[in-house]
Amino acid sequence: MKSPPSLSLADHRLLDLVWSSEPISSPQLCKLAQAQLGWKRTTTYTVIKRLCDKGCLKNEAAVVTSLVDRATVQQADGQEVLQRSFHGSLPSFLAAFLRAGSVSDQEAAEIEQMLEEYRQSH
Template sequence: MEKELKLSNADYRLLSIVWDSEPIASPELCKLTETQLGWKRTTTYTVLKRLCDKGVLQNESTIVTSKIKREHIQAVESRQVISRVFEGSLPKFIAAFLGEEKISDNEAEQIKQIIDEYRRQK
């Protein structure tokens, strides 16, 4: 499924609202997308149907819930970007991401802790 999962910006924007609000009735979802995204009801239902067809969301009896957690989507999307744009190189991605930006000592320590935890799990 990970290779087949292709999400547009619109898909991800709707997913974010669902993740923050689920379970949510589809009419309420339409109100939120209108307020937050400026979408019409028809746009919301078009994107909702597409995400249901992809197996990411479900809409049962007008109640919308996610079938895939935010963290999973973030991991899949991140791996796809690193693979496609940075030849699968995480160090190249980090270097490009940081660019000329400085990170704080606290951020550097958090990243180190994440890497150390990952190494312990292997």
């Protein structure tokens, strides 16, 4: 699956609804967006169209499905933040969180485990 284009917060919020409910009819998605996001129908249809234009959603016969999965979007978002804010440096990214004290002992252990699994697979 190719990397998705840059997505807005609204794009992300609607994609989350689609991923948790797909396939979903566009009228039902509008009701869900109204209930969970407080959006008007026109807002939802605008974001659906934008995501279709970006190649992230398909809206055929009033049924909305995703063309990108959550993991792909998360990976692209992570790379974008890493490049934009840390000049591509993962150590600088992690150092920022460690300096802020925002990593729990459990999260640190999970990160260590991920790094160990990465080392063993590469």
